[in-house]
Each structure stands twice: as structure tokens, then as C-alpha cells.
Amino acid sequence: MVEKGATVSEKPPITPERREKIRRVLSLRQKDLTLVLANIHDPHNVSAIYRSCDAFGAAKVHLYYTDTPFPRLGEKSSASARKWVETERFSERAALVEALRAQNMQILATACSPLARAFDSYDLTRPTAIILGNEHSGVSPELAEIADGEIYIPMRGMIQSLNVSVAAAVLLAEAARQRSAAGKYDAPTYDSEELARKRALWEDMR
Secondary structure (H helix, E strand, O other), X not given: OOOOOOOOOOOXXXXXXXXXXXXXXXXXXXXXXXEEEEOOOOHHHHHHHHHHHHHHOEEEEEEEOOOOOOOOOOHHHXXXXXXXXXXXXXXXXXXXXXXXXXXXXXXXXXXXXXXXXXXXXXXXXXXXXXXXXEOOOEOOHHHHOOOOEEEEOOOOOOOOOOOHXXXXXXXXXXXXXXXXXXXXXXXXXXXXXXXHHHHHHHHHHO
16 A cells, blocks of 8 residues: 555656667567477576577477476576566477467477487478477477477587587577578568567566
């Protein structure tokens, strides 16, 4: 309750510089590039993945949590990134597949099997969803079954695995490289109505 005579604090007016940054960032967002985080339980990894999505322009993260609770993320490390990256949650495989197929996405699962192909052999300028499994067991068989292909990051050291958040950043960087070369960042992937709606939302979130 506000005491009589007190004034309710209001947000300071948005600066032209901030408004222009929001406009520019939204114009670079790739709504047809997403990651599926499948039962990843480490909060530091999840936080880092959100930051990488924001950095490389992935507009949304799909969360698939069936046997692991979504981790509690630290406010300092993740809140600033999470509010700029959309989140859609799923607990059933069929619903996840329906959502991705509705956007005509190729679904790729990270893996190290003989069938997996190097990340630069895929056309990541296409609408793409990349599934990342948890830190111990990787992508589960139930999700591997829905994938159109398996993807891996070539490594040249003694250790043949990366932390899942590092892997996410490398894969997004490769997608961004391909998309930049193809001119995918030159025009917004959102239509004018979507841009206007998201711009208003982001300006209100400052």
C-alpha cells in the first residue's frame, strides 16, 4: 500500500541509445535457430547456454525436462540473459516434436556415434534445432530417435569431449558463421508485427 502523499516510482524514460540497441538486437535475432536443453541439471551450464544464445542471436530455448527438475539459476549469472531469450518448456516428447516440426526445423542431436557428422557439414542456415543432453549421459535415446541427424564438434586434442555449455557456444558460433556468410543477419526474421510487439516488450523490461 502506498501512503497518502507518497509518489509511486516510475521507470526512467528509455534513452534513444537504448531504444536503438533494442531495435538493432531484435533485427538480428534468428527465430529459426534454437537449442533444446534436455534434462541438463547443472545451473552454471544452463546459465552459460542462455548467455550464448543471446550472444549469437538464437531467439528461443526449448526446455525438455522429464526426469530432472529445472535447476535454480543464479540471478547474477543468468537473469540478464534469460529475459532476452524466450523459453518454451516441454515434458512430453510428442509436444516438443510438434512444436519444432511446425516451424519446419531440421532436428539435430549432439552425439559421438559413427553416424554423427561434423558440425560444418550441416547447413545451419536452415531452420534448425540442436538437442543438447545432460552432462553425464548425453542425448537420451527417446530424443535421438526424433533427430534428422547427429552432429559433433571435431576435436584435435587428447580429450574428446567438451562441457555442454562450451559445446553449445561452439555450435551456435558455427551456425552464426554460416548465417552471416549467407546474409541471414541482414534482414529481420520477425515480421513487422512481431518486431513491434517484441520491441514494446523489451523496452518495458529495461
